[in-house]
Amino acid sequence: MRILVVGAGATGGYFGGRLLQAGREVTFLVRPARARLLRERGLRITGLGERTTLTPRTILTGEITSPFDLILLSVKAAGLGGAMEDLAPAVGPDTLILPVLNGMRHIDDLAERFGDRAVLGGVAIVATTVDADGDILRLAEPQSLTYGARAAPAPKPLAEAHRALGGAGFDTGLSGDIIGEMWAKWVFIAATGAVTCLMRGTVGEVASVPGGIGFAEAVVAECAAVAAAAGHAVPEKELENTRATVTAPDSPFASSLYRDLVGGRDIEGEHIFGDLVLRARRLGVAVPLLDLVTLHLRVYQGRLDNIPGRTAGGSIP
Numbered sequence: 001m002r003i004l005v006v007g008a009g010a011t012g013g014y015f016g017g018r019l020l021q022a023g024r025e026v027t028f029l030v031r032p033a034r035a036r037l038l039r040e041r042g043l044r045i046t047g048l049g050e051r052t053t054l055t056p057r058t059i060l061t062g063e064i065t066s067p068f069d070l071i072l073l074s075v076k077a078a079g080l081g082g083a084m085e086d087l088a089p090a091v092g093p094d095t096l097i098l099p100v101l102n103g104m105r106h107i108d109d110l111a112e113r114f115g116d117r118a119v120l121g122g123v124a125i126v127a128t129t130v131d132a133d134g135d136i137l138r139l140a141e142p143q144s145l146t147y148g149a150r151a152a153p154a155p156k157p158l159a160e161a162h163r164a165l166g167g168a169g170f171d172t173g174l175s176g177d178i179i180g181e182m183w184a185k186w187v188f189i190a191a192t193g194a195v196t197c198l199m200r201g202t203v204g205e206v207a208s209v210p211g212g213i214g215f216a217e218a219v220v221a222e223c224a225a226v227a228a229a230a231g232h233a234v235p236e237k238e239l240e241n242t243r244a245t246v247t248a249p250d251s252p253f254a255s256s257l258y259r260d261l262v263g264g265r266d267i268e269g270e271h272i273f274g275d276l277v278l279r280a281r282r283l284g285v286a287v288p289l290l291d292l293v294t295l296h297l298r299v300y301q302g303r304l305d306n307i308p309g310r311t312a313g314g315s316i317p
Contacts, residue, residue, distance in 0.1 A: 001025065001164040004068040004090050006083055008034055008043065008056070010128040011100060012074035013136045015145060015170065017043050020054050022168035027057045027068070029086060035060060037134045046131075047138035067092025070161045073099040073110075074124070077271035080106055084113050091118065096157050098147050100124035102189055103271045104182060107150070117155055121178030122147040123185050126170075129259075144171035148178035183232035187223040188242050189255065190272055194219045194293040195246045196258035203251040215289075216246040222287045226276060229283040261297075266304060269297030 001024070005016035008028045020026045020043070030038065035058045042053040068090045075083045080101065091097070091114055099106055100122045110119045127140035145165060149158060162174045175181050192203070195216045199206045206212040220243050227234050234242075245253065260267045273294040280287045304310065 001069045001160055003027070003070045003072065003164065004029055004059075004064075004087065005072045005074070006087050007073075007075045008038065008058075009074065010130050010136060011124055011126060012072060013043060013130070014045065014126055014128045014138075014143075015072060015074070015100075015124065016056070017045050017052070017054050017136065018143075018169040019165070020056055021052065024164055024168065027059050029064070029090075030058050030060070032060060034058075034134075041134065044133075044135035045138065046135050047128075048141065050138065061086045064089040066090075067095050069095060069157065070164065071095060071097045073097060074101070076266070077101055077103070077106065077268045078266055080109060084110065088113075094155075094157055096120055096155060096161055098122045098161070100145070101271070102268055103186055103275055105271055105275045107182075116151070119150070120147050120158070121150045121175075121182050123178070123181050125185075129256075143169075144173065146173040146175050146178065146181055148175035148181075150179055180232045183227045183230065184234045184238050186272070186276070187220070187227050187234050187239070188245070189257070190223045190276055190290070191216075191220045191242050191246055192253070192255040193257035193272060194223075194290060196253075196255045197261050198289070198293045198296055200258075200262075201254075202258075203246055203253040204249055207247050207251070208249045213247045213249075217243060219289050220246060222280075222285075222290050223276070225285050226280045226283065226287065226290075229285050230279060261300065264304070267297055267301060269294065269301055273297060 003019060003024055003026045005012045005026060006029045008030050016026050016028055038056055038058055043056045045052040071087055071090060095118060097110060097114060097118050098120045099110060123146045125142050125144045129137050131137045165172050195206055206216060224234055224239055257267055273290060277287055277290050277294050
């Protein structure tokens with residue numbers, strides 16, 4: 001199975017690298033600067049005692065001449081439009097697209113462009129970042145990729161894709177309710193992002209002050225209420241895990257959204273929060289705390305966008 005990984009950043013670079021390491025036929029669609037770096041240094045995965053160097057096959061925009069069987073899409077939300085244009089020549093009648101972006105809005109955009117049948121649902125769990133050298137740095141042990149058809153019947157190539165993704169050094173799961181799993185992750189990343197971004201601190205810093213735990217629990221309740229109203233109530237066990245994550249007084253945990261915020265980088269505020277509060281409004285769910293964090297992040301992103309000469313991020317790395 002020919003696999004195209006769109007981007008070689010923290011998520012795509014990690015999962016694509018593991019697939020390459022396992023002997024799968026993997027090609028990375030990257031920008032010229034990233035292609036040069038990968039030629040010079042290789043694709044390196046480091047952290048947690050590991051130092052792996054791989055030699056990836058790369059391709060640039062405009063060089064795709066035939067369809068791929070599976071496309072793993074892991075760009076930032078801001079780069080989705082450009083990525084769809086770039087990967088379009090790789091989509092054939094039997095191609096499957098596995099996006100692992102946050103939130104849900106990208107699914108509608110991809111399905112409108114490439115058709116419902118081609119677009120799977122996907123959830124990636126991995127703690128990685130790209131370090132100053134351009135290497136993939138692992139920050140924690142969890143590493144899983146869950147995917148599935150968004151509606152029955154499942155496309156025929158899905159079974160082959162499941163076999164290709166398995167046994168590559170990370171956990172995989174073929175889900176019968178991938179939309180429900182995407183909602184559960186959305187609740188988690190929205191809750192952790194709202195707590196850390198709105199309070200401008202780690203989970204432990206928020207939870208250790210008077211009122212911090214109550215605030216975090218209220219955020220989780222708002223996120224869960226939207227999911228339930230949308231018909232995808234998060235199982236109580238998963239909700240309890242989310243509550244525990246955002247209320248641990250000694251936790252150094254900070255969401256990737258918060259790390260981007262304090263690092264002065266573009267954020268996925270609209271994709272994670274703007275779309276969530278829009279759905280809440282349509283469903284008649286009051287979400288005052290989510291409204292507040294959405295406004296907070298819009299002001300932040302607007303300030304970035306108005307810096308003269310600045311180019312917005314989010315393109316294929």
